[in-house]
Amino acid sequence: MKSSVSSLRCRCSSATLRSTATRSRRYVSTSSSSSSSSTSTSASATTPTTSPKTRWLAITLVSIAAAGAGAYIRSQTPNSATLNQETFTKYSLVSRDPVSPTSSLFTLRPRYHSDGNYDVYEEAWRTGVWSVMFKQPQLQIGRDYTPLPTTAATSLSVDEENEGYLRFFIRKDPFGEVSRYLHTLEPGADIEMRGPQIECSIPEETREILFVAGGTGIAPALQAGYSLLNRTSKENRPRIHIIWASRLRADCVGGVSDTPKAPAASSSRSWFSGWFGSSSSASVSQSETVGPVSQDQEQSLIVRELEALKSQYPGQITVDYYLDEENRFIGKNDLAEFIKPTKEVEDQETRKLILVSGPEGFISYMAGPKVWAQGTELQGPLKGIIKELDPKGWAVWKL
Ligand SMILES: Cc1cc2nc3c(=O)[nH]c(=O)nc-3n(C[C@H](O)[C@H](O)[C@H](O)COP(=O)(O)OP(=O)(O)OC[C@H]3O[C@@H](n4cnc5c(N)ncnc54)[C@H](O)[C@@H]3O)c2cc1C
Known part of the structure; x- marks a missing residue:
């Protein structure tokens, strides 16, 4: 958003990292598939007398274990690490600094790394005025807040920008549900948001x-x-x-x-x-x-x-x-x-x-x-x- 040259440079480097990771994943899966196929070949050669009942039992147990492992992995993986309009994405509160007696500057970063946030933000900045919806998890209600642009005055570092940091100027309404809740949060707390919404x-x-x-x-x-x-x-x-x-x-x-x-x-x-x-x-x-x-x-x-x-x-x-x-x-x-x-x-x-x-x-x-x-x-x-x-x-x- 801010310094396009440096941001582009960072985006290129993350793309390079991505392709390296893909290459190594491909290598690992190739080697494991070949080893598993050789294992199964030798297993079938050495156990020709396994009964159909035992085989079905083994298949069932393996399926249950795989389903359990899948469910565990899914529960540990975020729905989406990239800001989007359909699901809420987890952000983490980096800091909450009072800027006047009644309002604070909130700095947030995505809880999980995503290469996609840069493009989502960039498109919204180009379009005009946009907001995101914060969720109050206990009451399950949401309110809209407006990300501040990054100007030279209080610019984010290239790393912060690259990691998808967002900043908000939020007034605490003494009777308001969400703004009051946000002002109780300490750094490290999760905030879920959805967007961007083009206003x-x-x-x-x-x-x-x-x-x-x-x-x-x-x-x-x-x-x-x-x-x-x-x-x-x-x-x-x-x-x-x-x-x-x-x-x-x-x-x-x-x-x-x-x-x-x-x-x-x-x-x-x-x-x-x-x-x-x-x-x-x-x-x-x-x-x-x-x-x-x-x-x-x-x-x-x-x-x-x-x-x-x-x-x-x-x-x-x-x-x-x-x-x-x-x-x-x-x-x-x-x-x-x-x-x-x-x-x-x-x-x-x-x-x-x-x-x-x-x-x-x-x-x-x-x-x-x-x-x-x-x-x-x-x-x-x-x-x-x-x-x-x-x-x-x-x-x-x-x-
Ligand atoms: C597009 C958009 C962008 C926004 N961006 C920002 C931003 O960047 N920063 C910011 O600070 N705000 C922003 N807002 C305002 C923000 O969304 C919230 O409205 C604001 O924070 C108050 O929400 P709240 O949940 O704290 O208060 P609420 O719980 O909604 O209450 C608001 C007020 O209404 C009163 N109230 C509630 N219910 C009743 C009732 N039944 N009868 C009478 N009174 C009642 C409450 O006492 C309180 O004073 C934005 C709003 C929009 C639409």
Whole structure:
């Protein structure tokens, strides 16, 4: 995903290892089959008087032993070591580091080695925004989480990348089943996941994205930026503008907005207050905290990731921060600056994309609620402040 040259080099070396292993397996099976055939020949020559009953008994015993050995081997072998959409694949928690009072960075690696993960991830990164489903084993329920792209800021080593490490930015919901469970796990614990699930495929012709993110909705924004800007070439310099609303300064410490803003609008209502219940949106309850956060950080992890993208693609990405704690909320005027109606014709709509991601209330406020029909979550009609801005020439997608 990250440094393609080094990754390719590593992929080649693992392919070499694979072919060596295949060769040696072939050699072993050839020699064993020849020895077994010679053994059976000599056995039949020396025991001509075995009765049919004894022979059947021997066959039965051998079959039972083989079936038992097969079952044992199957029970010890993972269903699939490669991330896939049908079965859950075991990952192992490498580390869980608090990045703010309420959220942590989870680093996971596949429990069993698989050469296939690289290609599965690569395809998903190329496509756009994707997630995986984590399983809570006691309750047998699943929740979706968004892998963070690897930028220069906190890059994985070539070995980590090659071994299929994934990282997640996860907020602990004090009343949430899965996020609370994940925050009880210690390094070495197993986490089962399924995916990748493509949440939004970014069309090749996309030239501009406005990403409106609330809370951990910043993880898909990083993905979209990574995927879009990776397509940069001499002829194509796509741009992304990210507007990120956080509840706490700690989530975005060190982040400085690129667009000069109007004074804080203290009368505006926070979407987070609705989502988190009646408690003050900017206060953190004891049950919500995830552990001590390193105090020497000048920039939060997510801000470092965003800054890394900026320095990698100068002039192609801008970020504006809005903070509940400081009574700064995203309003219609803030979006109007970016959603200027264009004269582009209909079939060019996908050149400009508005993506909205975050808590339900946040998405509803921005673009109207998603709806459920026949067991499927649908986009629902465009409403909210984005609809009021009449975004002609822009396609809108709620994540
Ligand atoms: C595509 C996608 C990607 C995502 N990526 C991330 C990510 O990268 N990081 C991240 O942190 N999150 C992400 N999420 C959100 C994540 O999937 C979970 O929704 C979140 O972690 C909460 O799950 P939970 O099981 O902890 O909480 P839940 O148990 O689902 O509860 C959520 C809240 O609802 C309340 N609640 C539950 N049941 C009821 C009820 N019957 N009545 C009233 N209130 C109720 C709970 O009190 C709690 O406050 C993503 C979601 C999607 C859809």
